[in-house]
Amino acid sequence: MSTGFTEPAKKHLGQNFLHDRSVIDRIVQAIDPQPGDVVVEIGPGQGALTFPLLKRHGDVTAIEFDRDLHAPLQAAAREHGTLHLIEGDVLGVDFTALAAQRGDARGQIRLAGNLPYNLSSPILFHALDHAAAIRDMHFMLQKEVVERMAAGPGSKVYGRLSVMLQAYCAVTPLFVVPPGAFRPAPKVDSAVVRLVPKPADKIEVADHRAFANVVRAAFGQRRKTLRNALNSVADADAIEAAGLRPDARAEQIEVAGFVRLANLLASA
Structure with missing residues (x-):
């Protein structure tokens, strides 16, 4: 599916645009949006995932920091569905307030996105702060980050990220994505992971x-x-x-x- 525009990736923003249709289809299938769901995409970029989600679901909210992408995204999205574009830094977005305003029948949102490698951990911790307002998350990240997220005790990569995420979420690595699926191609493999926040009564953390x-x-x-x-x-x-x-x-x-x-x- 053509996005209708090809803004060059900005290295200082950690941009690597996904273009492999088979990978995109697998991500959409993993998310499997249903009627009534409120899908919020972090960093839509050139709309590689946004437009297939719109075609499948009809309505997507997206958070994009790069101002140069706002107008092309809005223009190209019109033929696919309704795009609600939030302009700014995802770390400044209150997911709890967003869910209260636009959430589903349970007052929750579903997060998705190809996260910039240099901001993946801060974004994950930001999402954790709003876990009660989030039904699930499907993210593409550097493969080694996904391995750390899912690691168990005794593993060399088990650490702070593993413990913090697993205390609040079920973490499930889904599949690996090779560098060639992106433009420009990163030097490392990526992977898609699903995080499902635990119900409040299943979270044992008191403070x-x-x-x-x-x-x-x-x-x-x-x-x-x-x-x-x-x-x-x-x-x-x-x-x-x-x-x-x-x-x-x-x-x-x-x-x-x-x-x-x-x-x-x-x-x-």
Whole structure:
């Protein structure tokens, strides 16, 4: 499907435009928008995913930072469906307010997008802050980031991102996307991942800030034991009281262990 325009990618914005139709079709199939869904795309770029979503669903909200793409996107979208374009930085968009304004019957939105590699983690953490307003997320990211997101304890890539996301979401890697699917082609493989926020009654974190502080400190210096890495937030007695070994390292601790420790500290 032609987008009707071919603005050059801007390296400083981390732009790599998707053009492989088979990959686009797989993403649309994975999202599988249904009547009543409110799909919000982050970084539509030249509309490679936007227009097939519009053709399938008829209505898409998109957040685009690059002003040079706004007018061409709006013009090209008219033949495919209704595009609601939000102009600006996604990190400044209040997803909770957006869901309250435009959300589905449950007051939720569905996020999708090919995320710029240099902003993927900040965008993921921003989405986490609004997880209750989000039904699910389908993102294309650098393959190694998706591997970190889904990693389990004991893995070399298990870290802060893994723990924070898995405490609040079910993380499912879907498929790998080769560099040739983009223009310009990046130097690494990409991958598509699905994140489904857990229902509020399934999230065991009692205090989001306390949990984030514990996880950040634990992985701040990976080679240190919990006793040393967490000395600014918890002593050995608290670590043991949470059922953890003070001489263990962060990458050995499962998500539930961090949750127990953070909840213990928050209740003290």
